[in-house]
Amino acid sequence: MTPRPHRARVGALSFAVSLALVGLPACGEDDTASEDTSTTESAPTSAATETTEATASAPTISDVWARTSPSGVDRGAAYMVITGGEADDELTGAAVSTEIAAKTEVHEVVMADSSMPATSMGGGGMETTMPAAESTTPSMDGDAPATTTAPAMEMREVASIKIPAGEQVALAPGGYHVMFMGLVKPFVVGETFDLTLTFAKAGDVTVTVEVKDAP
Amino acid sequence: MRLIRTAVAALALVTLAAVGTACGEEDTAGPKAGSDHLPDKLAGVELDPAPDVTDATLPRADDGSAFSFVPEAGDVQLVYFGYTACPDICPTTLSDLRNALKSIGKTAAGHVRVAMATIDPRRDSSVVLSGYLQSFFGDGVALRTDDDSQLQAAATAFGATYEAKYPNQGEPQVSHSTYLYAVDHTGHVVVAWPFGTTAADMAHDLELLLHREKEGAQ
Structure with missing residues (x-):
């Protein structure tokens, strides 16, 4: 069910190398759960350190999806979970074929302080930047202070998203998303398309986006 | 659920004697255990205070007639202020609501009216x-006006x-603010769901509100 993380070419290669170096114990770990755990645990450390360098800049991407287009709408959004590699990296761009959409940008939803006239893009109207999506849900409790005026949100383009080493960054509704403008045709449930993500260090990583009604 | 049923069935096959009772139990225990005790x-x-929207009105997009946000007794009116070029917040909330309406069943959902006013x-x-x-x-009511003071007043x-x-x-x-509002037959906003409210929470609240409406009507 969970889509396998797509790796950059470098990542895939070094992964293969590490498999080759570690050999059977690694496979054993995958296939039979507990037969030879001790060997797997203490798998040649030299191999491990050697391979970390090669995978260093490759974040992995999973759970990639885009929402079905409501009628008459020529824009859409894609969501995913990006797990940082061994080194810090940044998502700096996203692109799809012009057969899918005219324009692709990375966006985030932020709280807007609507009592202040937000002068221009990125101007003083912004309040708290919503962090990656895990934290969007807890605050939605009924215990939230009941104010008469609801908080306002707005979207803005971001130049990059930091992907710290080993950490998960969710692109999820209410936080970051990849936004498509000028969809050539509506997103229909079950369809898939390629999305190329550009990372500052890892370079281009192409993932498959699945169109769904909900995550 | 299906897994459990399969497991029960498998177990029943092994212990042949139990077949009858096991299946019987499964069937009677099955339907909607949750709906009986709704947390209030x-x-x-x-x-x-709960906003009073009795006097608020906006024109329907289809025929321009004035739409009242106050539902008939027994019904709940949901109201959303959004726009169609919104790729993230609006469709997320509306699709969560769609799932909530599916989960409460057709009869209950028939008492829930949905209206969306465009802010764009x-x-x-x-x-x-x-x-x-x-x-x-399918029967959502779209609301639209070019008169910003009218929209402002309703919002x-x-x-x-x-x-x-x-x-x-x-x-x-x-x-835009991202609450989805529920209005009862007295014209008061009885609950507002912030962005990120799950379909399950919406469904729970809708069942509770409809239950209150029913009791109030008696």
Whole structure:
């Protein structure tokens, strides 16, 4: 069910190398759960350190999806979970074929302080930047202070998203998303398309986006 | 659920004697254990004081007639202020609501009315807005006005805020509050769901509100 993380070419290669170096114990770990755990645990450390360098800049991407287009709408959004590699990296761009959409940008939803006239893009109207999506849900409790005026949100383009080493960054509704403008045709449930993500260090990583009604 | 049933069936096959009782038990215990004891606390935000929207009105997008936000007794009116060029917040909330309505069943959902007012009338024509809303809810009522003071007045009655800016170049900038409001037959906003409220929480609140409506009607 969970889509396998797509790796950059470098990542895939070094992964293969590490498999080759570690050999059977690694496979054993995958296939039979507990037969030879001790060997797997203490798998040649030299191999491990050697391979970390090669995978260093490759974040992995999973759970990639885009929402079905409501009628008459020529824009859409894609969501995913990006797990940082061994080194810090940044998502700096996203692109799809012009057969899918005219324009692709990375966006985030932020709280807007609507009592202040937000002068221009990125101007003083912004309040708290919503962090990656895990934290969007807890605050939605009924215990939230009941104010008469609801908080306002707005979207803005971001130049990059930091992907710290080993950490998960969710692109999820209410936080970051990849936004498509000028969809050539509506997103229909079950369809898939390629999305190329550009990372500052890892370079281009192409993932498959699945169109769904909900995550 | 299906897994459990399969497991029960498998077990039943092994212990042949138990077949009859096991299946019988499964069937009677099955239907909706949850709906019997609803916690009385709403999952959404109860605004204090509850906004009174009795006097608020907006024109329907289809025929321009004045739409009242006050539902008949027994029904719940849901109201959303959004826009169709919103790729993230609006469709997320509306699709969560769609799932909530599915999960409470057709009969209950028949007592829930959905209306969406556009805060971006410049880009949302009547046709676009109606088509958009109805791709989520077949009988959803689209509301639209070119008169910003009228829209402002309606939004203010709910406590909703919005701002749409149309620069000469580039994308229009739209910000909006993201609550989905539920209005009871007295014309009060009884609950507001912030963005991110789950379909399950919405379903829970809808069942509770409909239950209260039913009791109130008796």
